[in-house]
Amino acid sequence: xxxxxxESRQLLDGKAVRVWLDKVQYPDGxxxxxxxxxxxxxxxxxxxxxxGKIWFVRQYRHPTGEALLELPAGTLEPDEPxxxxxxxxxxxxxxxxxxxxxxxxxxxxxxxxxxxYLYAYRAEELSPAPLPQDEGEMIDVERYSPEEVISLVAxxxxxxxxxxxxxxxxxxxxxxx
Numbered sequence: 001x002x003x004x005x006x007e008s009r010q011l012l013d014g015k016a017v018r019v020w021l022d023k024v025q026y027p028d029g030x031x032x033x034x035x036x037x038x039x040x041x042x043x044x045x046x047x048x049x050x051x052g053k054i055w056f057v058r059q060y061r062h063p064t065g066e067a068l069l070e071l072p073a074g075t076l077e078p079d080e081p082x083x084x085x086x087x088x089x090x091x092x093x094x095x096x097x098x099x100x101x102x103x104x105x106x107x108x109x110x111x112x113x114x115x116x117y118l119y120a121y122r123a124e125e126l127s128p129a130p131l132p133q134d135e136g137e138m139i140d141v142e143r144y145s146p147e148e149v150i151s152l153v154a155x156x157x158x159x160x161x162x163x164x165x166x167x168x169x170x171x172x173x174x175x176x177x
Contacts, residue, residue: 001027039116043086044073044162046170047094047123053143054174055094060138070160082119090123091131094141099125104169109162120166122173146174
């Protein structure tokens with residue numbers, strides 16, 4: 001199947017995202033206008049400490065109107081490799097450095113409208129090494145046992161998609177210690 005971009009026009013150049021309107025010709029000749037959120041990509045980290053507890057952050061997410069429980073995550077800086085982003089973000093968000101950082105895979109956040117691709121990592125051998133949080137962030141750090149995490153998911157108290165995806169990618173590595 002061949003899809004052809006006939007026209008692409010930027011609608012918004014924001015702090016976190018860029019929004020484009022693309023006119024795309026489908027293989028059958030139809031043309032559709034598709035809004036695309038262009039995002040530089042991000043990381044999501046599964047930090048596990050020596051007690052087997054998983055570290056999360058709770059932060060206010062304005063689009064939802066709620067403070068959500070999430071795994072630490074963050075956006076790639078220009079020309080920054082994903083592993084470097086993960087090492088920086090874990091220090092900014094939970095104040096810990098990872099002695100061991102292993103890739104778990106990756107996924108698109110919302111491919112129906114966004115190009116955002118997230119790289120997932122497992123972080124272990126945690127040691128204190130805080131960096132200042134990003135401007136505008138107010139983060140509370142929380143730790144949970146694997147059993148508590150399963151309960152949070154099962155009862156709908158953990159609803160962040162990227163966190164759920166990373167927990168699934170690593171399911172055989174965190175809940176059977």
